[in-house]
Amino acid sequence: MKAAFNPGKNIAIKTPAHEYAQVVHFYQEILGFKPLADNASDPFESVCFAFGDKVLWIDKITGLSQSEIWLEIISDDIAAAKKYLEQAGCHIRNEIEPLPDALNAFWLSSPANIIHLVTDK
Template sequence: MIEPGKNIAIKVPLHKWEETVAYYRDRVGLKVTKELKNSIGFSFGNMTLWIDRVEQQSQVDIWLELFTDDPDKAIETLGSPVRDELEPLDDVNGHWTSDPAGVILLVRNE
């Protein structure tokens, strides 16, 4: 079984990052829950919306998280490519992949 995760990430080019963070913080009114060097997390219902600064990026991407008990089987079920080169997974049991439209998905154990 595959379920929605707890994180959504908007990957933003360097030149749009401050403006995008200000938009969600000041105009939308989302509460900042975590601040890292290149990421700011906002409370987004029962999820965290991350605005990530990506220096080498030229366009905005949306990345979603999915939970499953068996990430390998879920990747097989989805028929999606393994894209683990995208970002290090460190202590996460899962895989990066993408849907047919190119939206990046993190399929992992909760």
């Protein structure tokens, strides 16, 4: 059975530590996006902004050489989604960042190396 997939509400820009302040300044001061209250306990510094009906996360990542965009996908059946994606030759990438134990999710890489959080929430 093929699982259903839909866009999630979160977009993350993983930002090198040396560019973090400038990126936050760009979205907050230059574009005028409104920061949201921190709604997750990340292991790194981050700022969230309202981005239409999405949440834009700017995450400060030590050791990163360039920014990366990470997207969220919602599935109605995580087990079926993972099996389907693996059978389709996709790469599950759970080693890239720990997920909370209570989160029913996994990390997926697209053929263009864009990271996706596949979750049921």
